[in-house]
Amino acid sequence: xxxxxxxxxxxxxxxxxxxxxxxxxxxxxxxxxxxxxxxxxxxxxxxxxxxxxxxxxxxxxxxxxxxxxxxxxxxxxxxxxxxxxxxxxxxxxxxxxxxxxxxxxxxxxxxxxxxxxxxxxxxxxxxxxxxxxxxxxxxxxxxxxxxxxxxxxxxxxxxxxxxxxxxxxxxxxxxxxxxxxxxxxxxxxxxxxxxxxxxxxxxxxxxxxxxxxxxxxxxxxxxxxxxxxxxxxxxxxxxxxxxxxxxxxxxxxxxxxxxxxxxxxxxxxxxxxxxxxxxxxxxxxxxxxxxxxxxxxxxxxxxxxxxxxxxxxxxxxxxxxxxxxxxxxxxxxxxxxxxxxxxxxxxxxxxxxxxxxxxxxxxxxxxx
Amino acid sequence: xxxxxxxxxxxxxxxxxxxxxxxxxxxxxxxxxxxxxxxxxxxxxxxxxxxxxxxxxxxxxxxxxxxxxxxxxxxxxxxxxxxxxxxxxxxxxxxxxxxxxxxxxxxxxxxxxxxxxxxxxxxxxxxxxxxxxxxxxxxxxxxxxxxxxxxxxxxxxxxxxxxxxxxxxxxxxxxxxxxxxxxxxxxxxxxxxxxxxxxxxxxxxxxxxxxxxxxxxxxxxxxxxxxxxxxxxxxxxxxxxxxxxxxxxxxxxxxxxxxxxxxxxxxxxxxxxxxxxxxxxxxxxxxxxxxxxxxxxxxxxxxxxxxxxxxxxxxxxxxxxxxxxxxxxxxxxxxxxxxxxxxxxxxxxxxxxxxxxxxxxxxxxxxx
Numbered sequence: 001x002x003x004x005x006x007x008x009x010x011x012x013x014x015x016x017x018x019x020x021x022x023x024x025x026x027x028x029x030x031x032x033x034x035x036x037x038x039x040x041x042x043x044x045x046x047x048x049x050x051x052x053x054x055x056x057x058x059x060x061x062x063x064x065x066x067x068x069x070x071x072x073x074x075x076x077x078x079x080x081x082x083x084x085x086x087x088x089x090x091x092x093x094x095x096x097x098x099x100x101x102x103x104x105x106x107x108x109x110x111x112x113x114x115x116x117x118x119x120x121x122x123x124x125x126x127x128x129x130x131x132x133x134x135x136x137x138x139x140x141x142x143x144x145x146x147x148x149x150x151x152x153x154x155x156x157x158x159x160x161x162x163x164x165x166x167x168x169x170x171x172x173x174x175x176x177x178x179x180x181x182x183x184x185x186x187x188x189x190x191x192x193x194x195x196x197x198x199x200x201x202x203x204x205x206x207x208x209x210x211x212x213x214x215x216x217x218x219x220x221x222x223x224x225x226x227x228x229x230x231x232x233x234x235x236x237x238x239x240x241x242x243x244x245x246x247x248x249x250x251x252x253x254x255x256x257x258x259x260x261x262x263x264x265x266x267x268x269x270x271x272x273x274x275x276x277x278x279x280x281x282x283x284x285x286x287x288x289x290x291x292x293x294x295x296x297x298x299x300x301x302x303x304x305x306x307x308x309x310x311x312x313x314x315x316x317x318x319x320x321x322x323x324x325x326x327x328x329x330x331x332x333x334x335x336x337x338x339x340x341x342x343x344x345x346x347x348x349x350x351x352x353x354x355x356x357x358x359x360x361x362x363x364x365x366x367x368x
Numbered sequence: 369x370x371x372x373x374x375x376x377x378x379x380x381x382x383x384x385x386x387x388x389x390x391x392x393x394x395x396x397x398x399x400x401x402x403x404x405x406x407x408x409x410x411x412x413x414x415x416x417x418x419x420x421x422x423x424x425x426x427x428x429x430x431x432x433x434x435x436x437x438x439x440x441x442x443x444x445x446x447x448x449x450x451x452x453x454x455x456x457x458x459x460x461x462x463x464x465x466x467x468x469x470x471x472x473x474x475x476x477x478x479x480x481x482x483x484x485x486x487x488x489x490x491x492x493x494x495x496x497x498x499x500x501x502x503x504x505x506x507x508x509x510x511x512x513x514x515x516x517x518x519x520x521x522x523x524x525x526x527x528x529x530x531x532x533x534x535x536x537x538x539x540x541x542x543x544x545x546x547x548x549x550x551x552x553x554x555x556x557x558x559x560x561x562x563x564x565x566x567x568x569x570x571x572x573x574x575x576x577x578x579x580x581x582x583x584x585x586x587x588x589x590x591x592x593x594x595x596x597x598x599x600x601x602x603x604x605x606x607x608x609x610x611x612x613x614x615x616x617x618x619x620x621x622x623x624x625x626x627x628x629x630x631x632x633x634x635x636x637x638x639x640x641x642x643x644x645x646x647x648x649x650x651x652x653x654x655x656x657x658x659x660x661x662x663x664x665x666x667x668x669x670x671x672x673x674x675x676x677x678x679x680x681x682x683x684x685x686x687x688x689x690x691x692x693x694x695x696x697x698x699x700x701x702x703x704x705x706x707x708x709x710x711x712x713x714x715x716x717x718x719x720x721x722x723x724x725x726x727x728x729x730x731x732x733x734x735x736x
Binding site: 091129144 | 461
């Protein structure tokens, strides 16, 4: 969905003219970059709802294919590095909430109102599991969603890595992006809480859904993260990326979880990275990111989050107009409306992020 | 549901007066039989639909508890040895069609019209699996049913044997019988067919559902049967049984499959065994048992099936009036109406089978 708002009419990257593409037959002394011929490659580390909605805007801004029409108006490409830290095994089924939210949102199957789960969803299976006394009772397992988990669980049991499973699931959904899990290894975010039952670590999902992040978190741990390896394709996608864009996903348990896989953050430092602040005026755009930030000792503010992500990683940082004047040393901060209130607004935000990345990449090129 | 038909008014076993029970404090020279004090213990090796319906009639005839009311008017007990030969793993889920049919039928959850599957069933999960291109497409996987398979699969993966899983599932359904799988080991009935694709073995379910048993079967094999052991409780139940009653289940792939587990048939030979013929007038009461009988070279007739089961095993054999005059050497054959046309008719058939068992047991006792 295009917008005609004057500030986003710049269509340089849409037409693929941004990057100095060698003319046909022209050789260069640097290593060949055939993929840059007329197309821009964006990498987006994304969590669930916020990341998925941003991606829909980015896809529109870049004119890449959509699931509905499979229309691809440009050769630009988007590679999504999906958070798997909130993955969980329930009822013997492997559930990947963030990957599924991205897949369903971009594939046209999402429940738009709630932002997660399938549209036209039923809960017969859950009702029956409850009748058998199965626990937990707090997870919203839908019937359509269950089928996705059944396919995934069966493929994993057959020995396929999560990246291959995700690709197979996307064969159906055709999200118009390349969706990679951050890792094929098991990394699960656990939250250390200190409540009536004493100090204990619970799965992020239990903390997030059952306790609505209201149980004060002492620590957030990516169990297995230190030994995890980036999934096949992740490091290559980053190395070949013209820009990495951090969507307004949870900076701790989504983006932070992805950056916590050894090698991913390091690879991104070498690229042009622009982030979209998930915090507006001292509060999360949606969700309960503030509870996560508090747990790791970071103030809930657009500036502190950028500082937490690090000036070595970030080149640019988009903040809302409410946070105009935010300064982060070593990072180019721009302010603009950041509420993803409708598809057009979201597309405009995505376009602004790409615009800033292009500008900063050019500046880098001039320096380099 | 009681019937007042004159030939079935004998309520000896209902009142528990059949067996010579030692008076309180009285000792006997044979091994103690405390379970026979005022109650009768029946063992029924059962397949799916036919077996389950017969069991409902038997439960009514004995006045044992029903799921609906949990009313138990006597201390008689029924132990069902369920066929697991048609179990199959599909979509990563372990499916036990016969155990579930017995459980749902006796627990009040069965789809009465089709005789298998759950009442008020939906097929959303199946629809979604098809959308992912999952195979096979011929299995009628209902949403409610899926939950049962999820619970079972999860418990099996956690290391519980099928017998423990079945007990846990029955905690919900309260079928009014003790339901044991014939074995905790994997035994799967495969059918050797010789069709357009050459000679090959396919799973019984594929032959039965996809090909509707129309593909001529050269052989029926219980894969794994020779190494299987009876599930815990099976041999004890048979040893303590006052009678074993074979319901009108498929004599090859249901009853035959159970008898094929080493030790089960041998244990039954020592008991009073009465069978209800699944063949009436040369055709199966329901299902496609004739195709199975043909495959193993047995004529589809009430007499030939009894001979196939064996006079060493069978003491009595109930045949339909259409087969009056059937003679099987060494077996007491009686004829009566055998169509399970409604609950009252089914209860009367079950009562006739118990009556015959009681009579033959008394005769045995006189001989011994």
